[in-house]
Amino acid sequence: MSATRVALVGACGKMGSLIIRRILATDGMALSAAFDLVNIGRDVGEVIGAGTLNVPVSDSKDLSSVLKESKTDVLVDFTVAPATAANAPIAAAAGVNLIIGTTGLTAEQKTNITQAVVKNNVAAVISSNYSIGVGVFFKLIKEAARYLGDGYDVEIIEAHHNQKKDAPSGTAMTAAEIIGKEMGGKDFVFGREGVCPRGKEIGIHAIRGGDIVGDHTVMFIGNSERIELRHQAHSREIFVGGAVMAAKWVVSQKKGVVYEMSDVLS
Numbered sequence: 244m245s246a247t248r249v250a251l252v253g254a255c256g257k258m259g260s261l262i263i264r265r266i267l268a269t270d271g272m273a274l275s276a277a278f279d280l281v282n283i284g285r286d287v288g289e290v291i292g293a294g295t296l297n298v299p300v301s302d303s304k305d306l307s308s309v310l311k312e313s314k315t316d317v318l319v320d321f322t323v324a325p326a327t328a329a330n331a332p333i334a335a336a337a338g339v340n341l342i343i344g345t346t347g348l349t350a351e352q353k354t355n356i357t358q359a360v361v362k363n364n365v366a367a368v369i370s371s372n373y374s375i376g377v378g379v380f381f382k383l384i385k386e387a388a389r390y391l392g393d394g395y396d397v398e399i400i401e402a403h404h405n406q407k408k409d410a411p412s413g414t415a416m417t418a419a420e421i422i423g424k425e426m427g428g429k430d431f432v433f434g435r436e437g438v439c440p441r442g443k444e445i446g447i448h449a450i451r452g453g454d455i456v457g458d459h460t461v462m463f464i465g466n467s468e469r470i471e472l473r474h475q476a477h478s479r480e481i482f483v484g485g486a487v488m489a490a491k492w493v494v495s496q497k498k499g500v501v502y503e504m505s506d507v508l509s
């Protein structure tokens with residue numbers, strides 16, 4: 244069987260460069276192309292310190308032609324929301340499957356990407372968190388929300404490194420959506436300042452500092468007790484493994500569908 248050919252957008256970034264290294268080390272996968280805003284024309288292997296790979300960093304304005312020429316099966320995108328919103332429909336129109344890790348996409352941006360996936364009959368995985376542990380964490384908070392119900396207030400605290408651009412994290416938002424769906428009728432309140440009596444809400448708080456890879460704590464707070472569920476990422480490798488697993492998986496799935504990481508894990 245021929246190797247799954249994977250291209251990266253955000254190839255020179257923290258996640259992109261780790262994913263390229265993992266692809267190179269994975270049987271049955273090959274790096275087909277690399278895109279970024281920086282280092283255009285340079286060999287991506289040399290940029291990320293992985294030796295010469297004979298794959299140049301391309302400008303994403305050439306996305307469609309480079310994806311076709313390089314016979315890419317899957318495009319993995321870990322960039323920023325406006326870039327993903329622009330690039331994902333172009334890749335779908337080029338017949339390329341998608342793995343999207345970029346966080347901070349609006350509902351409208353996600354809808355546009357979904358429409359492009361359906362229209363062009365490709366498959367995609369969109370996940371705010373590719374870690375297997377976070378998949379289990381989501382299941383646990385869903386279960387807790389189901390048992391605890393309205394007598395418990397919910398607060399979510401997330402902490403990330405000082406380079407992270409969006410807040411709150413996509414994972415915190417996914418956690419809030421899961422709990423909101425289970426408990427029903429919850430508003431989201433982002434931080435608090437001034438007079439702000441607590442309502443039927445989920446409070447969401449973002450901490451930014453140093454090199455924290457990603458911590459998420461969900462607190463269910465009752466009148467004489469509280470439960471805290473926490474996931475702490477020690478290294479970006481947990482997201483890398485999940486994203487590469489998803490890239491391998493997505494090529495053989497039914498087309499015209501946007502999947503979640505829970506589909507990959509199940």
Ligand SMILES: NC(=O)c1ccc[n+]([C@@H]2O[C@H](COP(=O)([O-])OP(=O)(O)OC[C@H]3O[C@@H](n4cnc5c(N)ncnc54)[C@H](O)[C@@H]3O)[C@@H](O)[C@H]2O)c1
Nearest residue numbers: 253255256257258279280321322326344345346371372373
């Ligand atoms: N889903 C997950 O599991 C997960 C895990 C970690 C990070 N993330 C998300 O992935 C994204 C990237 O994170 P990072 O830590 O690698 O950031 P980073 O800043 O280190 O890397 C982003 C890269 O994207 C490039 N880029 C920006 N705009 C571009 C464009 N228009 N075309 C091509 N390249 C472009 C940048 O030049 C940079 O090299 C963020 O949204 C982050 O929240 C998701």
